[in-house]
Amino acid sequence: MKIARSFLTSLSAQVLLALALGLTAGAAAQAWGLPGGHGTADFIAALGQLWLNALRMTIIPLVFSLLVTGIASIADAARTGRLALKAVLLFGVLILGSTIYAVAAAYGLHALWPIDPEGAKLLLAGHPAAPDGIGAAAPFSEFLKTIAPSNPIRAASEDAILGIVVFAVFFGFAAAQLPERLRLPLVTFFEAVGEAMIVIVRWVxxxxxxxxxxxxxxxxxxxxASAAGVLLHYVAVISIACIGVGLIFYPLAVIxxxxxxxxFARAAAPAQVVAFSTQSSLASLPVMVERSVDMLGVPRATAGLVLPLAVAVFRVTSPVANLGVAIYCAHLFGIEPSMGQLAAAMLTAMLISIGTVGLPGQVSFFxxxxxxxxxxxxxxxMLPLLLAVEVIPDIFRTLGNVTADMAVTRIVQGGEVEAGD
Incomplete structure (x- = not known):
């Protein structure tokens, strides 16, 4: 685990350095010319596109496998007892709330602090135009038709991602209802597929x-140099949105x-320090348990159940940051999503947040x-360039998750609080 984390940390630094070197070399070539001219530029662009395609080829099997195993694990957890079921239901309500907040925060921040149009234009020069799809004027009924795929295989080949996600959710719940002798090998198979895809992603x-x-x-x-300004703007917008959702859990814990x-602030602070330094909710878990018991009056049995469950299946900043990135890219490309597309994105973000919990940041980003x-x-x-600066927003993602996990643990305890609290 330490070796993997060290690798990913060093990889983040290497990618950030590669971004800086690439932008600097490109700006220098813009001013003084590129050896080989257009031929060199086309070759370099082809290398970048090849790398991006290698990541894209894992998306459908990885997402499907993660959702099937994630849904099955949630169903198993909900069957373990009343407290676990209460926690899972609360996680669901809060993920829905964070998804609604995500859209409001993203559009609100872009209204207050829009992307520099000239910088966006230069950044996108040479990139493809927005793909054909459901237009902004398409009726909401068009979205409804895409929820359940008539042919999941065809939906996968056409990147009809919402249909695949919905099918995976139904498949996961159905798998959870099977007898143990059938459920275990089926879930294990998809767990193996997901792990194999993660290995490929790590190779890429x-x-x-x-x-x-x-x-x-x-x-x-x-x-x-305009690209650097847009990337800094992106980091600020996503970080502010994640900070905002974390702050919401302070009044929720109080009320x-x-x-x-x-x-609550004193109890959460040590866990937040660990989260800031490690960018890992799992690494923060021992401190969260200790502070929830000692400072928040949560029985150790409750903390020992709810907090590991929260770390395993609940990541409240995931829809906030992920929708924020997608909406930021939409603004960059000048795309105005229809209501159907936005609803599809929100539903996808909620469900995806379940399956990608626990993945390393670079893997889960894509x-x-x-x-x-x-x-x-x-x-x-645009995602590879945004991945290069993801290390900063990821800090605030983790801070928000840790804060939410401790607040939820106290809320789940509910009326069963200590006397005098």
């Missing part, structure tokens, strides 16, 4: 510095958890955001 990510360098060099050739604001972009009809070409 080993070439991330080269891929990001190739893509960012092309961006630097057209956008120059529904019946604990004072100062007490596994969770690419399906949402596909549902919205947004091209994926």
């Amino acid at each position: 990510l080993m070439a991330a510095p080269l891929g990001v360098f190739a893509l960012s060099l092309g961006v630097g050739l057209t956008a120059g 529904f958890g019946r604990v004072s604001l100062g007490r 596994a969770s955001i690419a399906p949402i972009c596909i549902a919205m009809g947004v091209p994926l070409e």
